Amino acid sequence: MQENKLKNYLLLHFIVFIWGFTAILGALITIDAIPLVWYRMLLAVVFIAIYFLFKKKSFEIEKKAIFKFIISGIIIAVHWITFFKAIKVSNVSVALVTMSTGAFFASLIEPLFFKRKIQAIEILLGLMVIGGLYIIFNFESQYTLGIVYALISAFLSALFSVLNGVYVKKYEATVISFYQLLFGVLGVTLFLLFTNQFSVTFFKLSMSDWFYLSVLSSICTAYAFIASVKVMRYLTPYTVMLTINLEPIYAIILALIIFGEKEQMNPEFYYGACIVLFVVLLNGLIKNSASIRKKIRTKKR
Template sequence: MSKYISSNRNLLVMHGTVVIWGFTGILGNLITVSSVHLVWYRVLIAFLTLFIYFKATKTPLKADRNTVIKFFLTGAIVGAHWIFFFQSIKSSTVSVALVCLSSVTLFTAILEPLINRKKVSKLEIFIGLTIITGIFMIFKFESRYTLGISFGLLCAFCASLFSIINSRQVKKHPPQLISFYEMTGAWFWISLFLLLSGGFNSSMKLHISDTIYLVILGTVCTSVAYVAGVSVMKELSAFRVALITNLEPVYGIVLAFLFFGKREHMTAGFYAGTLIILGSIFLYSYLRNRVIKGKVSRHALAG
């Protein structure tokens, strides 16, 4: 009975975490500073919050020099991912940005075999082509948001890239450690960019509402959500976590409608493309799980 209650609690925590991730798009639309400045503040607040968390829990932050350099370089990709995400929102809508972010599956299907030198999956190619169809429909029917869609796809490309890199690192290092140094790295590289481009100027000035939204974004939507997401992975299967995570665009679009109403209204073609993309992602998760179970069963019979 206690195991059942624990499982349900973890499911609720995971769904709550994904809702919070979807809420980042709402905050990104409400914050008035540029995307680069927004992400600079976000990662600053996030890594400081995580630092406090590590100190409070007495978790060591030790890592060798080469590892820290790798994390810092990956942090540049993480920072670019968030900048493109918020720029996509500011150039289009929250709904467009979140749907484009769903194409991470497509980019991973292409990049992972190249980076990890693994065999190309026929299933991933099929799902990837289906997602391309959905993206094409969105481009066709929402041509006024071409710039926002382009930034959204760049955001997804970066997300896929650092996810593949982190899938290797997480086997050697605690995920909390990876997150802390990557966020610190993201802040470092964005700071360097702002310094060289003269970005540290009066346009960074925050309104009171911006400050409140950024604190929520950096603490609740980044640090707290990350720790919560990692904690439930101890009991929930990777498949269940992936399936729930795929709901982020759904939750995000619903929240966008609640907050912005008609501003988030799209054409029928957009929703058709969205259904194709999201349907492909859920189909991929389902079929991949079936394939894995089939391999395990055959292995057990052979043994």
């Protein structure tokens, strides 16, 4: 049992490392954010469909779920577009540190869906995040547009996560993912059609772009999602949360190794980044300790 737990813990670290590598691939792929997301979602749908066929899983869903998956699919598409846009106009470090504000946005959105009051500690942590971002804004003003895109992406990521927190109680996680990706790519396709962006050059990609897109859609999207669902059956939410918070750290270290000087920032950036990442970690610790106390009280009853 202990060996199985260790195996899944190491697998979780590998998954988080893969998620961190997503940002690196976004910087390496030369095409713009919108076609990048279109290719990523399209290829990921194909890979997950192959997984469904291999596992003989049903594609069937109830009709009333379709509208939910259309909305959430478009949200995840725009989230990815703004995320990769942030990387393109700034760099990996700026995009990922700013994306860490997603936990703060989730704490504001979650009460609306789960009908609970916003806690004072969440407001305090949110103000600390704003303080960290203020330091980054002040000393890295050339990346303002990237920070704005990343903030939009973080908000949409939080909204998407909260919606999935509702959906996963009723639908299977792999089914949710498949249809969200499917409707997301259909939404991007319609946008590209209406804006006349499909052309011969749109489909002419370099060999390196095809390779990076294949890795992004198969390993970083389809595989990572399916593997993360499996891991969560064996590890506690506390362990999962702590490990996922390492994603921006893994990615920033990778970016410094791969891109060198392009990713080197002023010392003040790292001060602000440390504040943001500390708040994200602290928020997770507080939430999970509260969840554990609640479970203990329920058992005592």
